[in-house]
Amino acid sequence: MLYHAHWMDYCFMLLFSEIFSSYIKIQSKDSVAMILMVIWKQIASPIAVNGDASSLDSDVSQWLISDPGNKFCVIDKPYHKSQTKEPAMAVCIDDAAIFGHFNLIAPAQNRGKALIASANPNAWQNTQDLTGPDNHAVVKSLEHVIRADAGNKFIAYNNIPPDVPKVKTKSNSKGVLMMNPNNVDEASWIVHTIPGFPKALTGYVFPPAEIQKGHLFICLTIKKSEIDAIAMALRIATPLIYHNDIPDAEINSRPNLKKLVNGESRLTPPLTATRQISTADGAGLKVIIYSKSEKSKYEIYRRVLVKKLKTNIKVWTTRDKILKSDCRIFNRIIKLVTSPITIGDHASSLESDVSQWLISEQGNKFCVIDKPYHKSQTKEPAMAVCIDDATIFGHFNVIGQNVENCA
Structure with missing residues (x-):
């Protein structure tokens, strides 16, 4: 009382900002009749990496993590519509330790x-x-x-x-x-x-x-x-x-x-x-x-x-x-x-x-x-x-x- x-x-x-920004977190669910449902979530800016903060206005990295699973990917293009007309590449690693670190960076x-x-x-x-x-x-x-x-x-x-x-x-x-x-x-x-x-x-x-x-x-x-x-x-x-x-x-x-x-x-x-x-x-x-x-x-x-x-x-x-x-x-x-x-x-x-x-x-x-x-x-x-x-x-x-x- x-x-x-x-x-x-x-x-x-x-209360800290949880507004959606441009790092991407993928959430995948069961496929039915060969149709895969994929939900894209954007991680809040700023992020905290072991006590150091980074925000979208000064961070040029692009990466994603899976939800569920242990996949971490780094991508060479941002989440922009313009890159549909450009070449792009992603390098993905399936490892629980690496995934765990990035999963902690921006929890919802x-x-x-x-x-x-x-x-x-x-x-x-x-x-x-x-x-x-x-x-x-x-x-x-x-x-x-x-x-x-x-x-x-x-x-x-x-x-x-x-x-x-x-x-x-x-x-x-x-x-x-x-x-x-x-x-x-x-x-x-x-x-x-x-x-x-x-x-x-x-x-x-x-x-x-x-x-x-x-x-x-x-x-x-x-x-x-x-x-x-x-x-x-x-x-x-x-x-x-x-x-x-x-x-x-x-x-x-x-x-x-x-x-x-x-x-x-x-x-x-x-x-x-x-x-x-x-x-x-x-x-x-x-x-x-x-x-x-x-x-x-x-x-x-x-x-x-x-x-x-x-x-x-x-x-x-x-x-x-x-x-x-x-x-x-x-x-x-x-x-x-x-x-x-x-x-x-x-x-x-x-x-x-x-x-x-x-x-x-x-x-x-x-x-x-x-x-x-x-x-x-x-x-x-x-x-x-x-x-x-x-x-x-x-x-x-x-x-x-x-x-x-x-x-």
Whole structure:
């Protein structure tokens, strides 16, 4: 249960890209009446080879493995229609040892990695299948969001809400802010990157299309006194709220929460906000929320985060053709993490990863941002949640150690 004593002070979940790419895996079934049924599966990019990641944008090999059997083949042409008019050759080896190594490179998995404070925060843990309702970290975090409970009421927001087509919003924020409405000081805040998720009070359904992508899911256990500070930051980021069952008495006692649920976003100065909260544990994580409105015209990475953090930053996000790595100003340098990245034995690449996060080069700061490093977000609201913690920073610093050349 969300508020049980065993609940963690924080939980990080990473889901890795399983999107189909261009390495080929063959699955063959029994032939009937001399007609052979062959199913072609394309392996997800990136792949991980003994801890090293490789992605399709920088890998020119072509190979396949059989399913079933122990066959491995290397082919001299890619899986392109154009090669039907060209000569080609494949060399195939039937060997269990060789096959076994390549079969491990890109297994079809619906799992991720979790970092949980109450377990072993010094190591990423493998999750169970995230598409199933079993007792994994995501289901546990959402236990009383996916089904009703008198001890948990919440607002859920998402720019692509579940089962609501063609909604127009400039926000990209996704999350759940929940509390115990009774005389118990229990609350939590979930920040994530998954569109159409979670469905409120109707059971656990992970969007099938999203299991193929890289995502980030953060759950912070907080005290109820922190809710209005979070609501203030959310007001400026103007999220699209698709569910609210928090009692009126709780809402009316928190001015910013009341304005948030009533749609009273702040479109007049100040056009940015900085709010600090901490998690509910005795030591408590220091969390700072930065948000900016669409009226500010600020680019959140350059105009907000690198200035507020007062340090060079390394950023993992998709990037457009306008914004680049920027090394012009000392102690305000923006470096872009190269793709692919490796998290333990999992790999993820920008072509199929929709998370946005950064780490500081000095200090121990990790931030998750709801907008990518695109020029277009200067005209849109945006928000970043930053955590100052050496353990969390250390994990992401290993992930983001390789960066592009900076001009």
